[in-house]
Amino acid sequence: MSTGENRRVGQVKEITSLTNPIVKDIRALAMKKFRDQQNAFMAEGLKLVIDALDLGWTIRTLVFGKSQRGNQAVEKVAARAVAAGALVLEVSEKVLGAITRRDNPQMVLGVFEQRWTTLKQIRPADGDLWVALDRVRDPGNLGTILRTVDAVGAKGVILVGDTTDPFSVETVRATMGSVFAVPVAKAGVDAFLAWRKTTDARFIGTHLKGSVDYRTVDYARGAVVLVMGNEQQGLPDALADACDALIRIPQAGRADSLNLAVATGVALYEMRRHALPSVGREEQ
Template sequence: MRKLEGYISSAANPRVKEWAKLLDRKYREREGKFLLEGVHLVKEALDARWSLEVVAFDEGSEVADQFASYMDEVEEAEHGPSWVPVSPDVIAKCSGTETPQPIFAVALKRPPERDALFGEDRALVAVLDGVQDPGNVGTIVRSAAACGATAVVLGKGTADLYNPKTIRATMGALFHVPVLEADLSELLPEARQNGAAVAGTSLQSSRSCYDYDFRGRGVWLVFGNEGSGMSACVSELVDDNLIIPMSGRAESLNVAMAATVLLFEAQRQRLG
């Protein structure tokens, strides 16, 4: 049985202070760690065998009952997280929400998997160019995982994947699709050199996404900033601009919605 550590009651405890610092991006980047908040995300991480350092839970709640099977797993001493009972004050200190759930985990970042980008002949890659809203970024990661995309690439100006808001929006999908940060001015030409098509979205385009061929080769779909679209330098690296036809009255779609439509159109064609 996984050893349970001693109860921590004070939010001023040195370990708690270290955990709480992970709410800050600079500290996350320095330590290579991030926080997972809530029952669903912690279970998703455990089921995916993601490296977790600590799982802290409110001892006064019944949440531990939901994780009894995980705590009872027989593992080697050096593997698996430490399970730490804590007070509600500790939970609140390490949460980015006003009404925190009674459990969180400290997770370890994984190194970028560049092989995922060029290891498949018909890769489907979602590329984010300056998508600033964490909710949009998390939703696109979730859609990419759901349709079996090869990877998601976060370009300059895009919200941090490990922002608590982004992670919540992924609903655990970040454990099921590789997500990398990269300089798009370098990576997109490399994708083209490897035979992939690079396509973007534009309201000025006349080419319907439903007329585009997603089947013949790898496709990298680029989605730009919520207000200004793709940056000028990235636009120059796009082979085709696509539009999502709309028969009703709306100026445009939210970037996460547009990404979902295109990713699932690619899936439809490839499975059809």
């Protein structure tokens, strides 16, 4: 990949052509096949790039718009990227728009190495909360769930089966930077069920046929893995049968189900209610 080859520490290049091979390689990261080949992905926005660097993610390429020359915050990030051995590109807004496929692109973006957690590394301790997602299809849902997991202080996400890519442009955008803070693992159903036997965590699934109101369960005891089903089909029998309890979220209106990200958020906030700080509490 051109963004990772022939790189010198301290190298800054100015690019104005859409046909530049480095630009072509970065644009290709919109495709999962290329992301997998290069073990890389793109994150847009100065804040996301700073978050990633602060959390120790490996940056390969930093791209910023020519209009940002003289912006102290951008120049500081560029210096950090150069020091980390990354290629730094100063480009026209036309090139930025082509890379991001947006009319009003962010003026800073970074190309980072992917980072995965393995099931063997996940050993839920007392009070830990993980989310397992079965065949999640929508990148917006996955990104929103990663952001919510980050917000409530849960430990991470396990992707089960054939899921959407957490490092797609759409998912990363939806995480608003939480992709850099939330560990993500992926596993087939069989591997996930085998791992389930190695942990003492309680597995709690949401299910339309769940017999337990989600508000009545004591989540403060031990570690918990919240198991969420696919957007269209819900939890398959193999995963539902592996759960210690199946909960339901009551609904008073005509809708018979909630959006996956919404349902996950509702359950997560209830599960973490005892651990979240109170807002607006008066001092005694």
